Amino acid sequence: MKFDELLMIPGPVQVHSRILNAMAKPLIGHRTPEFSEIMKRCTEGLKELFGTKDDVYIITGSGTAGIEAAISTFSSVKKITCIDNGKFGDRLCRIASRYTEVDELRFEWGNSIELEAVEKSLEEGSEAIAFVHNETSTGILNPAEEIGKLAKKHSALVIMDGITSVGGDEVKMDEWGIDVAIVGSQKCLGIPPGLAAVAVRERAWEFYNKKAPFYLDLSAYKKKLKDWQTPYTPAIPLFVALDEAIKMIKEEGLEKRIERHRTFSKAVREWAINAGLELFPELNEYSRYSNTVTAIKMPPEITDSELRGTLKREYGVTISGGQEHLKGRIFRIGTMGNIGKREILSTLAAIEDILTRKGAAMPALNVAMNVLKDL
Numbered sequence: 416m417k418f419d420e421l422l423m424i425p426g427p428v429q430v431h432s433r434i435l436n437a438m439a440k441p442l443i444g445h446r447t448p449e450f451s452e453i454m455k456r457c458t459e460g461l462k463e464l465f466g467t468k469d470d471v472y473i474i475t476g477s478g479t480a481g482i483e484a485a486i487s488t489f490s491s492v493k494k495i496t497c498i499d500n501g502k503f504g505d506r507l508c509r510i511a512s513r514y515t516e517v518d519e520l521r522f523e524w525g526n527s528i529e530l531e532a533v534e535k536s537l538e539e540g541s542e543a544i545a546f547v548h549n550e551t552s553t554g555i556l557n558p559a560e561e562i563g564k565l566a567k568k569h570s571a572l573v574i575m576d577g578i579t580s581v582g583g584d585e586v587k588m589d590e591w592g593i594d595v596a597i598v599g600s601q602k603c604l605g606i607p608p609g610l611a612a613v614a615v616r617e618r619a620w621e622f623y624n625k626k627a628p629f630y631l632d633l634s635a636y637k638k639k640l641k642d643w644q645t646p647y648t649p650a651i652p653l654f655v656a657l658d659e660a661i662k663m664i665k666e667e668g669l670e671k672r673i674e675r676h677r678t679f680s681k682a683v684r685e686w687a688i689n690a691g692l693e694l695f696p697e698l699n700e701y702s703r704y705s706n707t708v709t710a711i712k713m714p715p716e717i718t719d720s721e722l723r724g725t726l727k728r729e730y731g732v733t734i735s736g737g738q739e740h741l742k743g744r745i746f747r748i749g750t751m752g753n754i755g756k757r758e759i760l761s762t763l764a765a766i767e768d769i770l771t772r773k774g775a776a777m778p779a780l781n782v783a784m785n786v787l788k789d790l
Contacts, residue, residue, distance in 0.1 A: 420731040423762045425551040425579060425708035427601040427608050428752035430656075434606055437659035438652040445651055451643035453658045458640070460661035463669060464604075465577070465596055465614040466587035472636035473657075474611045475650045478578040478599030481611025483510050484631035485574050485595045489622040490514035492542035492572065498562075500528055502552035502738045503576060507545045514624065524741060525553040525695050525710070527702035534565050543572035543622065548596075549580035552738050554694070554710030554747060556584070558701035563592035572622050578602055578611075582664065583676040583707045583751045594619040603676070603707060605663075605752035606656040663753065675790065676706045679750035679759050682786035683709040686763050689779035690770070695745045707751040710737075712744065716775035719743045722766070730765040756787040 422429050443449050454473070461471045474480055486495075486507075495515055497508040500522040511517045518536045522528060528546070537544065544566050548559045559575060566573045577586055577596040583603030588596050593616075600610035613633060623634065635646040664672055684704060687694060695710035696702070713719060719736050723746065726732050735747040748762060763783050770776035 420733065421758060421761060422733050423749050423758065424733055424735040425747060425749040425751065426599065428605055428749065429754055429758070430607060431605060431663065431753040433663065434656045434659050438656045440655060442651055445645070445649050450651065453654050454643040457654060457657045457661060460665070461612050461614070464582045464586065467589050467614050467616060469614065469616045470637060470640060471612050471614045472633055472640060473645065474613065474636065475609065476611050477608060478597065478611050479506065480631065481597040481599065481613050482507065482576060484633055485597055485613050486511050486545060487514050487627040487631055488624060488633040489572060489574065489595060489619050491622050491624040494518055494541045495543040495545060496520060496533065496536040496541040498528055498533065498546040500524060500526055500553065500555065500557070501547065501550035503547045503550060507547065507576060511545055525555065526697050527555065527699035528557050530558065530561055530565065530701060533562060537565060537569040537571055541571060543574065545574040547576040549584065549705050549707060551579045551705065551708045553696050554705045554708050555696040556703040556705050559593065560591045561701055567592045572619060579707050579751065584673055588614060588616065600653060600657060603751045604657065604660050606653065606660050609650050609653045610657060676750060678786065678790060680704065680706045680709055682759055682783040683748050683750060683763065685786050686779050686783040687711050689782045690767065690776040692776055708747050708749050710745050710747045713746055714770065714775035717770065717773045719746065722746060722769055725769050726765055732762050732765050734762070756790050759787065760784065
């Protein structure tokens with residue numbers, strides 16, 4: 416019998432039936448009071464998730480569109496420091512290089528950021544810094560608060576990719592000194608791909624670049640936000656989905672939601688360690704393991720295609736592999752969005768079955784069950 420498949424990658428994520436049902440409602444006009452009310456609720460709800468009192472602009476486009484909107488709109492700087500310790504840090508560097516000079520701080524993927532190198536770059540004249548908060552390609556949480564402190568010391572603009580942390584982990588833009596941050600709809604918010612939200616503190620407009628791409632120029636979104644509108648035709652069903660998702664987050668409570676994500680990731684890590692597996696990222700005193708995805712080294716007894724292929728074929732469960740030069744070296748389990756412990760335990764039980772058959776792991780599901788027992 417064919418059951419519904421389980422998507423346990425670091426986005427897109429499983430979409431709750433409440434959100435799917437909301438999206439099935441008849442379309443409304445986007446220049447109507449009804450849409451403006453949806454826009455207002457979405458914007459105000461996102462402010463809490465970002466930890467800011469300033470504006471949030473919602474773009475119809477992927478998370479990468481949000482990143483490019485943020486960087487291009489606020490790129491009137493002579494040089495920007497971009498941190499790359501994973502796939503999405505690398506993408507930040509490549510986007511920024513189209514708009515201004517970039518000082519690329521590259522670390523081995525999976526290694527922690529060295530704050531001394533960040534400070535040196537700022538001392539040498541960078542006026543801005545861009546980094547990924549939660550690097551899902553390697554399962555590492557980078558030190559946002561510490562980077563914000565260094566930037567403040569040098570009066571530098573701070574742009575943070577929060578695509579896979581906002582709504583699933585602690586983000587405090589105003590408190591940390593983050594000037595611009597971005598989230599994608601298909602991650603911790605738990606809706607389908609297609610929206611990006613960019614939170615902008617007022618100070619960022621000092622760095623405004625009038626030559627930003629037409630569609631991604633955030634000044635147009637700022638102007639229309641006064642009327643709770645978007646400057647261009649929005650993906651209306653996705654705004655309806657976001658409205659429902661924010662209602663669900665409020666019902667759960669943001670602190671409880673963050674704690675749930677942390678508990679899920681802890682269960683996966685504890686399972687992996689007790690199964691005899693090795694976590695991938697190398698942490699220093701500032702970095703932590705991601706709370707929305709866990710990256711695990713592929714044991715030598717099994718290949719990527721054997722693990723993920725068998726998992727998909729026999730159990731209908733999809734997890735992620737490594738990207739670029741990490742292909743075949745790691746596998747990644749997403750723990751974000753509106754999932755519960757049933758999804759976590761089902762995924763771990765299936766992976767454990769495949770690994771133990773190959774002699775690549777020891778049974779450890781009871782450890783994860785113990786971590787999750789109070790949820």
